[in-house]
Amino acid sequence: MNDFVTPPNHVNFLAKKLFANMGEIIDGSIAYLDRNGGGPSELHTHEHNHLFIVVKGEAKILLGNENIIVRENESYLVKGSVPHSVWNNISETTVMAGLSTK
Numbered sequence: 695m696n697d698f699v700t701p702p703n704h705v706n707f708l709a710k711k712l713f714a715n716m717g718e719i720i721d722g723s724i725a726y727l728d729r730n731g732g733g734p735s736e737l738h739t740h741e742h743n744h745l746f747i748v749v750k751g752e753a754k755i756l757l758g759n760e761n762i763i764v765r766e767n768e769s770y771l772v773k774g775s776v777p778h779s780v781w782n783n784i785s786e787t788t789v790m791a792g793l794s795t796k
Contacts (some may be wrong), residue, residue, distance in 0.1 A: 698767075712769040713783075716745050727788045728732040729754065732781030742794045745770040746780060751788030754781045 698708040720742055737756060746753060747769040755762040755770060756779045763783060764770045772778050782788040 698766060710767055712747055712767070713745060713771070716771060716793070716795045718796040720796060722791065722793045723746070725750075725790045725792060727751070727780075727790065728789070729782060729785050731788075732779060733778055737777035737779050739777055740774045742796060743774045743778075744778075745793040745795055746770050746772065747791040747793075749789040749791055750789075752783040753788055753790055754768035754783040755779075756781065 700707055701709055714737045721784055732753075738759075746755065746764060748764045748766050750766055752766065753764045755772060757762060757772065758776055758778070772780075780790070
C-alpha cells in the first residue's frame with residue numbers, strides 16, 4: 695500500500711490522494727468490468743474528460759496508439775479529445791469509479 699498515510703488526528707486510517715484539481719465534475723459513476731469486459735468496442739472521443747479510479751482489480755485504457763495500465767488505488771485522467779476505451783486487464787472483476795469533468 696505505497697503512498698498511503700495516516701492523516702493527523704486519525705487512528706487506524708490510511709488514505710492515498712488519487713488526484714488533484716481536475717476541473718468541474720459533471721457526473722460520476724461506478725462500473726463493474728467482468729473478465730474481457732469494457733468498452734466501447736471502438737475507440738471514441740467526446741467533449742468531456744474521464745477521470746478513471748480503479749477501486750479493485752486492474753484496467754487497461756486504450757489511448758490512441760498507447761495502452762495505459764491503471765492498477766488498484768490508482769487513477770488516470772483521459773482527455774475526451776483523445777480516442778479511447780477502457781477494458782478489464784485481469785481475469786477477475788475490476789471495479790472502477792469514473793468522473794466526467796470539464
